[in-house]
Amino acid sequence: MTCIIAHTDGVTSFIAGDKLGSNGFTKSVQTEPKVFEKEFIKINDDAGLTRTKEIMAIGYTTSFRMGQLLTYSLNLPQQDANETFPQYLVLKVIPIIRQMFKEEWGSRDPSQEVGGGQFIILHNHTIYEVQEDFSVLQPKTRITAVGSGTYHAIAAMQAYIEVENESKVPLHERIKSIFKIVSDNVTSVSAEFDVLKY
Template sequence: MTCIAAIATGGVVHMMGDSAGVAGLDLSLRKDNKVFRAGNVVMGFTSSFRMGQLLQYNLSVPKHHPDVDLFTYMVTEFIPAVRNCLKSGGYARIDNNEERGGCFLVGIEGRLFQIESDFQVGESHYAFDAVGCGAPYALGALSILIEDKSRTPENMLSRALLQAERFSAGVRRPFHYEKTNPFQVEVSS
């Protein structure tokens, strides 16, 4: 199920997700969005609506201190907060002595990260990323669309999700869009 796609450009992370809920061959269209804002962070999830609800309503995003590298912060502060949130919400599970969560995208401070089910943090070389069963189609579309400077990020994401919907049975409209506030580096005087 799912296609969540995002673009990081100009200090803003733009993210869009579909509305499909899939269980086996059953499909439902959900009103609860898979893409949401939590303070200055935008997130979009796949894997489980319960996980997404915990991230949206229970996660206390720790403050990032400017003297800590953002990737280091994601690994050492953000992920422990996510793990605690999922554990306390009864979602995190242990498989073969390994704690597992789910897959989601995080836009923060103008950068885009992918969190995998083993809680690893990834940051793509490209200014875009996608997760879910529709991700390969969205990534292919975005790799072409990103070169067209006349398109807005929201338009590119919409076109990419339309392609994912065309080729994946687990992706359906309506699509929901969020973006972060523009990130501006604080200059100390």
């Protein structure tokens, strides 16, 4: 199910997700968005006196249960002054998510202790992709996608980027067209979508 896409040019960015739920045979457009924001505190100095409220955006696929846990149950820890954001994700956030999934979601595969899923994190105009084994990747390209619509979405975004200089239409204005292309070709993706822009 699902198509989650993200784009950044280092100055502006967006993350968007379709609204379809499907079991492979039937489908239904859902009201609950697959993209949302989570707040956390970043400590800006070693003394801990200066703190800022930060936001990360998350877009999920794989399971609505997984998404609901990320949306409603995940309490993000603070990021220390000496931690980069990737370190913060890998060393602090992912272990909490993994434990939460283990306790509340279980495993979909008997060979696994805990089941994971794919989701995208967008923070400070940087994209991170979390894999089913909980590894955190940072794509070198300025686009990424996860879910059943991945290949069509990547192709559509790349094509629009190729003609961006000529058309003068930025990618964030093509989101509706991207989901139309994907939904026309992938039965488990809807043309309707939610988007967060930064």
